[in-house]
Amino acid sequence: MTASSSPSLVQIRGLGKTYKRADGTPVKAVKNIDLDILTGEIFSLLGPNGAGKSTTISMISGLIPPTQGEAHIGGYSIVKQPMQAKRLMGVVPQEIALYPTLSARQNLEFFGRMYDMQGAALRQRVDEVLEVIDLKDRQHDRVETFSGGMKRRVNIGVGLLNKPQLIYMDEPTVGIDPQNRRRILDTVLLLREQYKMTVLYTTHLMEEAQELSDRVGIIDHGEIIACGTQTELMHRVGEEDRLILSIDQPNVSDTVLTRFQTEIDGVQRAVCEINPDDHSVKLIIFAQRGRKALPDAIRLANDAGVKVTSVEVREPDLESLFLKLTGRALRD
Amino acid sequence: MRKILIIAAKDLRETFSDRNLLLIMFAAPLAIATIIALVFGGVSRGASPLQNIPIAIVNQDTGSAFVSYGQIFTEIFIPATPDPENELEQLVDAIALTDPVAARAGVDAGTYAVAIIIPPDFTSNLSYVGPGIPLGTSSIEMYADRDRPIGAEIIRSITDGILTQLAASNIALAAGLDTLIADSPLIAASAPFSDAFNNAMAATFTPSLNTIQVESLTIEQQARTFNPLVLVGSAQAIFFALFTANGGASHILEEGRNRTLHRLRMSPTHPVTILLGKMAGTFVMVFVQLVLLGIAFMLVNTLLAGQFELIWGPNPIALLLITFTITLASTGLGSIVAATAKNPERAQITGTVIAMFMGMVGGAFFQTGTDSAFGGIERLSIVYWGSNALQRLASGQSDIVLHAVVMTLFGAIAFAIGLWLFHRQLQED
Numbered sequence: 135m136t137a138s139s140s141p142s143l144v145q146i147r148g149l150g151k152t153y154k155r156a157d158g159t160p161v162k163a164v165k166n167i168d169l170d171i172l173t174g175e176i177f178s179l180l181g182p183n184g185a186g187k188s189t190t191i192s193m194i195s196g197l198i199p200p201t202q203g204e205a206h207i208g209g210y211s212i213v214k215q216p217m218q219a220k221r222l223m224g225v226v227p228q229e230i231a232l233y234p235t236l237s238a239r240q241n242l243e244f245f246g247r248m249y250d251m252q253g254a255a256l257r258q259r260v261d262e263v264l265e266v267i268d269l270k271d272r273q274h275d276r277v278e279t280f281s282g283g284m285k286r287r288v289n290i291g292v293g294l295l296n297k298p299q300l301i302y303m304d305e306p307t308v309g310i311d312p313q314n315r316r317r318i319l320d321t322v323l324l325l326r327e328q329y330k331m332t333v334l335y336t337t338h339l340m341e342e343a344q345e346l347s348d349r350v351g352i353i354d355h356g357e358i359i360a361c362g363t364q365t366e367l368m369h370r371v372g373e374e375d376r377l378i379l380s381i382d383q384p385n386v387s388d389t390v391l392t393r394f395q396t397e398i399d400g401v402q403r404a405v406c407e408i409n410p411d412d413h414s415v416k417l418i419i420f421a422q423r424g425r426k427a428l429p430d431a432i433r434l435a436n437d438a439g440v441k442v443t444s445v446e447v448r449e450p451d452l453e454s455l456f457l458k459l460t461g462r463a464l465r466d
Numbered sequence: 467m468r469k470i471l472i473i474a475a476k477d478l479r480e481t482f483s484d485r486n487l488l489l490i491m492f493a494a495p496l497a498i499a500t501i502i503a504l505v506f507g508g509v510s511r512g513a514s515p516l517q518n519i520p521i522a523i524v525n526q527d528t529g530s531a532f533v534s535y536g537q538i539f540t541e542i543f544i545p546a547t548p549d550p551e552n553e554l555e556q557l558v559d560a561i562a563l564t565d566p567v568a569a570r571a572g573v574d575a576g577t578y579a580v581a582i583i584i585p586p587d588f589t590s591n592l593s594y595v596g597p598g599i600p601l602g603t604s605s606i607e608m609y610a611d612r613d614r615p616i617g618a619e620i621i622r623s624i625t626d627g628i629l630t631q632l633a634a635s636n637i638a639l640a641a642g643l644d645t646l647i648a649d650s651p652l653i654a655a656s657a658p659f660s661d662a663f664n665n666a667m668a669a670t671f672t673p674s675l676n677t678i679q680v681e682s683l684t685i686e687q688q689a690r691t692f693n694p695l696v697l698v699g700s701a702q703a704i705f706f707a708l709f710t711a712n713g714g715a716s717h718i719l720e721e722g723r724n725r726t727l728h729r730l731r732m733s734p735t736h737p738v739t740i741l742l743g744k745m746a747g748t749f750v751m752v753f754v755q756l757v758l759l760g761i762a763f764m765l766v767n768t769l770l771a772g773q774f775e776l777i778w779g780p781n782p783i784a785l786l787l788i789t790f791t792i793t794l795a796s797t798g799l800g801s802i803v804a805a806t807a808k809n810p811e812r813a814q815i816t817g818t819v820i821a822m823f824m825g826m827v828g829g830a831f832f833q834t835g836t837d838s839a840f841g842g843i844e845r846l847s848i849v850y851w852g853s854n855a856l857q858r859l860a861s862g863q864s865d866i867v868l869h870a871v872v873m874t875l876f877g878a879i880a881f882a883i884g885l886w887l888f889h890r891q892l893q894e895d
Contacts, residue, residue, distance in 0.1 A: 225732040227729060231728060231729040233476070233480060236480065244472070244476050245733065247469070247472045248469065248730060248735050
């Protein structure tokens with residue numbers, strides 16, 4: 135079964151959220167989102183921090199009421215029939231939402247009871263989940279004694295308890311080591327392949343969205359600015375490669391950037407980007423055939439007095455799409 | 467309902483797995499109350515930290531031609547020449563009244579901790595009549611405010627001491643007169659002699675035996691036994707229950723911060739169910755704390771007294787009712803504090819300030835014996851209403867209806883407001 139041939143499990147129409155600042159000025163955190171998430175697919179909502187991913191998730195999981203629009207889960211309105219809709223969902227929040235002084239098993243049993251599970255069925259389901267998250271041998275240990283990765287796995291396990299048709303995972307790999315990150319990504323794939331769950335996955339990491347997703351929605355400033363399969367989205371970028379030149383100076387003048395576009399064949403445009411974390415500066419050149427344009431680009435940089443310290447050629451990806459759509463990198 | 471119990475049970479499990487919290491809930495009030503109780507053991511022996519206990523003395527004694535024991539007694543408390551260095555004068559703030567009804571009314575109104583009423587025949591009953599005729603007995607009435615047992619106990623202790631001296635001197639002089647009359651029968655014909663001796667006796671009494679009774683009465687005209695552990699323990703238990711209630715209610719703010727509250731709200735559970743579950747957990751926590759502390763105080767009392775005693779009185783149903791209402795009021799207060807705080811830290815600070823205020827005016831730290839110091843503000847305190855009710859039950863009284871009503875109303879209103887505020891916050895989150 136392909137995702138595109140499945141009916142929608144989640145239907146979002148005109149969804150929006152407007153907050154009021156302390157001074158009374160309205161702030162639109164999410165603007166008029168229309169989205170369908172298909173049964174059995176992994177749908178990633180990709181966007182930088184503060185783009186509106188968590189607010190969108192909070193609205194469609196019934197945590198905060200939308201100020202406009204509506205979301206339906208399995209046909210149930212999250213506003214008018216929240217209990218029915220919530221029974222179809224599992225939630226994995228970004229934070230470790232667990233009780234640290236309780237054991238992994240006690241946490242799972244407690245949240246299971248919140249989904250009206252009880253008795254032998256609950257115990258059996260908790261056993262199954264402990265198998266999935268690979269923590270059966272530590273089930274009776276207090277969560278506070280776990281490593282960050284183990285806590286993340288219990289956090290995911292709670293979301294799986296009620297065998298949800300739809301599971302929300304809000305940046306579940308934030309702040310963990312590569313090994314545990316790999317394990318979590320494998321678990322997400324397992325949910326789709328083995329348990330036929332629909333996954334709504336939010337991330338600001340392009341690599342995760344690329345690896346996991348059947349379809350991706352790119353969100354920025356509270357709006358979905360692109361949505362589709364990765365192939366469809368790449369098509370929007372075109373055949374552009376990116377030449378990324380790390381440079382040893384604080385900025386590049388607009389005159390020099392224009393020269394890259396006008397003097398080198400196949401170059402569409404050039405931008406200068408400063409990493410806010412380490413303040414490193416990169417000159418990004420969009421070209422039809424990056425490898426071919428590379429020697430000319432380095433030569434022109436030398437002529438313009440721009441000192442290049444390293445060079446990288448990237449094929450089209452979601453990062454480049456985001457850059458093309460917004461003029462900013464995802465991490466901004 | 468099932469989910470409310472599940473959430474409450476989870477909170478209890480979390481609480482009772484936290485050793486620090488258990489220390490605050492149980493060990494601290496138990497230790498403090500026991501220590502204070504031991505210190506108060508010395509109060510009746512004169513180690514009182516109290517001052518200016520207000521008392522009224524009504525001297526109706528008509529005396530004799532030469533002496534008035536009532537006058538002597540009164541002047542001990544109200545000397546003709548005041549001496550600021552005198553410890554007794556520092557301890558009591560005595561006033562002489564003429565009307566016993568007014569004196570009792572003053573106690574009822576809380577103006578005086580004790581009214582001492584000396585009867586008209588006080589001196590004549592104690593005076594030497596003649597050889598071979600036994601001395602009479604006399605009574606002094608002590609009418610005490612039951613809500614100030616420490617002050618009353620101290621005054622009783624002092625009165626006992628004075629009267630013991632008076633009685634001992636009386637007996638010694640009577641024996642001396644008997645001997646003198648036996649040796650010289652002419653003396654028996656001299657009536658004024660006995661008054662002269664009585665006069666001399668009044669100036670020479672020394673401690674020994676006592677044939678004068680002090681009738682100790684409370685406002686309800688019943689004798690009262692003062693147990694410092696009940697007095698201090700009840701107030702301390704409620705004082706610490708306020709902290710538990712505040713901490714329990716603030717736990718919902720912790721859950722908000724830890725996002726477990728969000729997770730609960732994303733489950734098919736109504737927000738009101740979550741809030742009721744949290745409040746039920748806090749309620750049970752406080753109730754269990756009060757019950758266990760009550761039992762612990764009985765055990766401590768057994769150790770101190772050397773014998774088992776039902777220090778909380780003979781009425782377990784009333785005791786449970788009062789414990790229930792104290793719990794309701796404490797938890798309700800905690801829920802309002804938590805619902806109006808922006809974060810757990812603020813809730814803790816506000817809760818601590820309120821608990822300290824209620825503890826201070828309600829008698830958790832000291833009993834001043836002077837209601838005027840707080841001008842009736844103690845009636846705003848759950849500690850006052852709760853400990854007062856427990857003390858009444860401990861002394862065998864059952865008139866705790868007003869206390870129960872006040873705390874139930876307070877708790878129910880506070881609960882409702884807290885629930886409404888929390889629910890509104892969740893909707894606006």
